[in-house]
Amino acid sequence: MAMSFEWPWQYRFPPFFTLQPNVDTRQKQLAAWCSLVLSFCRLHKQSSMTVMEAQESPLFNNVKLQRKLPVESIQIVLEELRKKGNLEWLDKNKSSFLIMWRRPEEWGKLIYQWVSRSGQNNSVFTLYELTNGEDTEDEEFHGLDEATLLRALQALQQEHKAEIITVSDGRGVKFF
Amino acid sequence: MDRFVWTSGLLEINETLVIQQRGVRIYDGEEKIKFDAGTLLLSTHRLIWRDQKNHECCMAIPLSHIVFIEEQAAGIGKSAKIVVHLHPAHPTKEPGPFQSSKNSYIKLSFKEHGQIEFYRRLSEEMTQRRWENIPVSQSIQTNRGPQPGRVRAVGIVGIERKLEEKRKETDKNISEAKEMVELSKSIANKIKEKQGDITEDETIRFKSYLLSMGIANPVTRETYGSGTQYHMQLAKQLAGILQVPLEERGGIMSLTEVYCLVNRARGMELLSPEDLVNACKMLEALKLPLRLRVFDSGVMVIELQSHKEEEMVASALETVSEKGSLTSEEFAKLVGMSVLLAKERLLLAEKMGHLCRDDSVEGLRFYPNLFMTQS
Numbered sequence: 319m320a321m322s323f324e325w326p327w328q329y330r331f332p333p334f335f336t337l338q339p340n341v342d343t344r345q346k347q348l349a350a351w352c353s354l355v356l357s358f359c360r361l362h363k364q365s366s367m368t369v370m371e372a373q374e375s376p377l378f379n380n381v382k383l384q385r386k387l388p389v390e391s392i393q394i395v396l397e398e399l400r401k402k403g404n405l406e407w408l409d410k411n412k413s414s415f416l417i418m419w420r421r422p423e424e425w426g427k428l429i430y431q432w433v434s435r436s437g438q439n440n441s442v443f444t445l446y447e448l449t450n451g452e453d454t455e456d457e458e459f460h461g462l463d464e465a466t467l468l469r470a471l472q473a474l475q476q477e478h479k480a481e482i483i484t485v486s487d488g489r490g491v492k493f494f
Numbered sequence: 495m496d497r498f499v500w501t502s503g504l505l506e507i508n509e510t511l512v513i514q515q516r517g518v519r520i521y522d523g524e525e526k527i528k529f530d531a532g533t534l535l536l537s538t539h540r541l542i543w544r545d546q547k548n549h550e551c552c553m554a555i556p557l558s559h560i561v562f563i564e565e566q567a568a569g570i571g572k573s574a575k576i577v578v579h580l581h582p583a584h585p586t587k588e589p590g591p592f593q594s595s596k597n598s599y600i601k602l603s604f605k606e607h608g609q610i611e612f613y614r615r616l617s618e619e620m621t622q623r624r625w626e627n628i629p630v631s632q633s634i635q636t637n638r639g640p641q642p643g644r645v646r647a648v649g650i651v652g653i654e655r656k657l658e659e660k661r662k663e664t665d666k667n668i669s670e671a672k673e674m675v676e677l678s679k680s681i682a683n684k685i686k687e688k689q690g691d692i693t694e695d696e697t698i699r700f701k702s703y704l705l706s707m708g709i710a711n712p713v714t715r716e717t718y719g720s721g722t723q724y725h726m727q728l729a730k731q732l733a734g735i736l737q738v739p740l741e742e743r744g745g746i747m748s749l750t751e752v753y754c755l756v757n758r759a760r761g762m763e764l765l766s767p768e769d770l771v772n773a774c775k776m777l778e779a780l781k782l783p784l785r786l787r788v789f790d791s792g793v794m795v796i797e798l799q800s801h802k803e804e805e806m807v808a809s810a811l812e813t814v815s816e817k818g819s820l821t822s823e824e825f826a827k828l829v830g831m832s833v834l835l836a837k838e839r840l841l842l843a844e845k846m847g848h849l850c851r852d853d854s855v856e857g858l859r860f861y862p863n864l865f866m867t868q869s
Contacts, residue, residue, distance in 0.1 A: 327868065332819075332852035333861050343850050346865040385854060 323361050326354055335385035337394065351387075351395045356404060360419040365463040368414040369393075406469070418466050425459055425470035430479055432457055433493045442483070444490045495522035495600060497559055497583045498590040503544050503552035505537055506630040512536045513615045516546065517606030521575075523597030534602060536616055539625040541578070553591055555580070557625055561654050565613055566601070574609035576602045576616065581654070656762070726780065728765075728773035733782040735759065736796060740784065745801030748834050749774070749786075749794040789838050790845070807843040811862060814840075814849060819861045 328334040328350045338344040358377050359365070372378055372392055379386040387395070396415060399405035403421040408414045418425075429448065433439060436453070447453075449467055454460045459467070471491050474480035481492045505511060518534040520527060520543060529551075535542040541560075545551035561579040568574040579599045604612065677699060732752075739755060740747055747755075749770070757764045774786040774796060783799050797803065813828060814820050820828070826836035840860045843849040850863040 328865075331861070331864060332854070332859070333850040333865075336851055336853040338850055338865070340844055340847055340850070340863075342847055343863055343865050350865070385852075 323358065326350065329354065329380060330383060332383060332385050335380070335383075335387045337388075337391040348395060348398050352399050352402065352404070355395065355399060355417065356419040359417045363461075364417065365466055366408065366414060366416050369396075369412070372396075416465050416469075418469070422466065422469035422473045425462065425466060426473040426477075426479075428457070429459055429470060430474055430493065432459075439493050442485070442490055442492045444485055444488065446488070448491070495520075495527065495595040495597060496590065496592040497555050497580050497587075497600075498543075498553040498592065499555075499588040500590055501540075501542065501552055501554040503535075503542060503549070503554075506539070508538075508628045509540070509630050510538045512538065512619060513612055515604065515606070515608040515612050517604065517608075518543065519573075519603040519605060521601035521603065522592070522595055523599060524601070525597075529591070531605075534612070536612065536619065538619065538628060539630055541616075557619060557623075559583075560620060561657065563613070563616060563620065565609070568609075573603045573605045574607070575604065576609060576613050578602065579654075722772075725769065725773045725776055728769065729776040729780055729782060732756065732770075732773055733777065733784055736784060737798075740796065740798050740801075744831070745798040746803065746835060747796050748832065749796060751832070752796050789841070791838065791841065793834060793838055795835065795838070803839065803842060804846070806839055807846055807848060810839050810843050811848045814843075814860055815862045819852065819859045821857055821859050825860075 328347075334347065334350070338347050355377065359367070367375075369389070369392065373386070373389055378392055393412075396405055399417070400407070400415075403423070404418050406416040406418075408416055420428075432454070433441070443451075445464060445467060449460060449462045449464070459470075462470075468482070468489075471480055471482055474493075475482060479494055481494070483490050483492055514533055514535040516533050518532055520529040520532070529543065529545065531546045532543045533546060535544070538557075540554045540556050542552065542554040555578075559581050561581055563579070564577040566575040566577055577599055578601070582598065602612075677696065681696060735756060736747070736752060743751075752774075753765070753767060753770055756770070771786075771794070774794075777796075778785045784796050785799055786794060787797050787803075788794050810825070810829075813825065817824070817828075820840075822833055822837035822840055825831075825840060826833040829836065831839070840849060844851060844860065844863075847866055848863055849860045850865060852859045852861060
């Protein structure tokens, strides 16, 4: 699984695993980490993680280089992702989080574009249909995890472009 | 041993007995002499020894003849001793047991103990010097200083001289302090009773006392920070002393290195760290060719004005790049610097964005800052 993933040059650079004291350098470093976390989770189709898992994952622990990012620094990276809108804490203790390589607003936009393109405004869909239906096979959001999908639809709801409703066996959405 | 004079052993009027001890033997330098069992008496003016068997055999030395005293602890089969170093005898001194002696010290051996207490009391009398203030008859000579024309023991002379100088200085300070205390009291009283103005003369006198005691004159403080005349002079001296050593060390030295270098050269009258720092703080203000610099870490260095640490950073980057990465120790060795200054240079390079760090169990290493140079 990890084989096909291409690690960025920073992953093999030891200073990458030390939080840099120089502010400008740190900015670049954190940006690189955020990017790496998102692409890693995207490829591995990982939408949620615990902090414990993260610490031991090859993502933050380069065994070959014998370097691992300390947990305090991992927290700082996660906070950066949260500020950017790509991460949401799933519990009060900040022990597990939802990771979205695309922000909910961006997903919402993609979904709405597909809805409009296929002339299906004013239609109702179940959540399952959206992410696993035949019609959406070619779409990027096909196979999207439910948690992220919900947030995407909530974003659209905010813009009055959709409404989340209850259907026979779960939840659905109506697009306007 | 030729400093002793025969005496009756009776105390003079105004001379008080402090302590006495039986069973004391006298040595002339390291040699045992016939005075092996006596009572040693300490008075405010003299050290007296009286033979236990023959009370008529009694001799004394004025305390003013003593340069300094030392303790010698007891050993196996050896009693505790006090070593008394003496000024040379006055040419016109009264007769005593010895006409001449090659030694300038005697030893007092306490065969029946009592050394500790005797030493303590003798030290006290040496400090208080009561004989100076309590006049007694002429028969007790008070000798204020070393006399010329005698053979002196090598080595002791320098110490004697310095002790004498220190004492004179202390005396001067004490008398100045007394004057100053009087003056302060008078000023304080005037303020309290709002009795007339403090005259300009008194103010000037007061300020000059403060200066001579090394306390900052308020005017000076405004101009030069917390410096005083003393620190200004010192700063100028330092500029002279440090120019060459700095050039030899690539234009920069840690303050600790400076402290050691300067004090090694001075020998006695060592500089306190505080005085050194205060003098260095004035270097730039006095437009001297060196300056004090404090790094973020708190490390203090002295730099030649011509030294540009920021330029050294560029060459540091080259060195690190050549080797891929370096620790402070490795860098120090390569460049021929102290590890302390090497680390400061690397930290400065990091601060300027040229280097970044790898901090792990293997230690602290510096790399070229690829975060900035590589996209």
